[in-house]
Amino acid sequence: MDIQSIKQRFGIIGHSPRLDQAIDVARQVAPTDITVLITGESGTGKEAFPKIIHHLSARKHGPYIAVNCGAIPEGTIDSELFGHEKGSFTGAHDARKGYFEVVNGGSIFLDEVAELPLLTQVRLLRILETGEFIKVGASKVMKTDVRVVAATNMDLQQAVASGKFREDLYYRLNTVPIKVPALRERKEDIIMLFKKFSADFAEKYRMPPLQLTHEAEQLLIDHRWSGNVRQLKNLAEQLSVIEKERHITAGAITKYLPSEPYNPLPVLFNNRQGEVSGLNEREILYKLLFEMKRDITDMKKIIMQMLEDGQVSRSFQEEHAHLIEKLSKDRDVPQVYQEEPAGISREVHDDDLVESYEEAPHEYVEESLSIQEKEKDLIEKALQKHAGRRKKAARELGISERTLYRKIKEYKI
DSSP states (O other): OOHHHHHHHHTOOOOOHHHHHHHHHHHHHTTSOOOEEEEOOTTSOTTHHHHHHHHTSTTTTSOEEEEEGGGSOTTTHHHHHHOBOTTSSTTOOSOBOOHHHHTTTSEEEEETGGGSOHHHHHHHHHHHHHSEEEOBTOOOEEEOOOEEEEEESSOHHHHHHTTSSOHHHHHHHTTEEEEOOOGGGOGGGHHHHHHHHHHHHHHHHTSOOOEEOHHHHHHHHHSOOTTHHHHHHHHHHHHHHHOSOSEEOHHHHHTTSOSSSSOOOOEEEETTTTEEEEOOHHHHHHHHHHHHHHHHHHHHHHHHHHHHTTOSOHHHHHHTHHHHHHHHHHTTSOOOOOOOOTTOOOOOOSSSOOOOOOOOSSOOOOOOOOHHHHHHHHHHHHHHHTTTOHHHHHHHHTSOHHHHHHHHHHHTO
16 A cells, blocks of 8 residues: 555655655564654644554554553553453452453554553563563463554653663564654645644535635644644634635734743753653752852862862962962852842852842842742642643643653652
């Protein structure tokens, strides 16, 4: 089956070379039993590729199941995937088959595979290597013949480096990688996709389809589309339902787009907890300045100790006498490391860290630079915004619902 026939069968729209390349790799790997890892940003349409691989394989008459690993609570995910015996845990009133047993002879799609707990990753690795697994609460080893296709929108190499994802499992899943391009990487498809969505919604809501001006088309092409195809589809539906005028201008589209096309918060990785936290640029600069100040003070102490112990030559002391004198004056000044309040500016010079403070005419509010506090604050705001709906709050924060639930318990929100 050629690429165009695959697009028609699975409802894939676009002529981008990058999209065609991804479909071609899926077509070539489908007849084999090789494990495939599909990567790409959220909303790019990764879920279509496991279907292509399954239906073009020898397993096409066997079962196919898609599992969202991020939507299953951590305490029950082993039972969902591998099954359990009666009485193996509280509430296990009957034995249950897991997905890997049910889908024997077919294919399983593990979406958001990076959300799997480490213990579950060990079980998955064993299935990939030997085809064996053990139900929760059982002692008997079972066999299964399943083709695994996994997908993630996370950087698995970074997750491996941080200890969140097993390195051996990463290489076992990544036998054949397929990269689904972001919408901004296939600009030639944007207008085609919008017209298709517009026509679909016009038929659904029984109204005339939308028509774009040239300026409106250019605006769509130039937009960054952080939500990718899903965001474009949502925009088409909003315009179809809300706008009374069917002739859509750039001004009409602007009302439905974010004020800043692409302005994600800078991201720091918290190695202690393995979670991603957002800080704004001002906070990051403050932290870097304070760390530099601390390092310079430590260097001063080391140099003065070397002078006292006689580890510095007399010629060096004579050549840099003015600097040594300055260090001697500064050594007894207490150093306080704390965040700067709003309204106070700090000037740092190369030769002498001169601090200049200017009182603000208004009352300042002290800010916390704690990553955990910022993360807790963002979670509380997201929950307030969505009236306590965890699913919507998790989507707003860009994390899984299970991760959000864990954070709520951790911060006692």
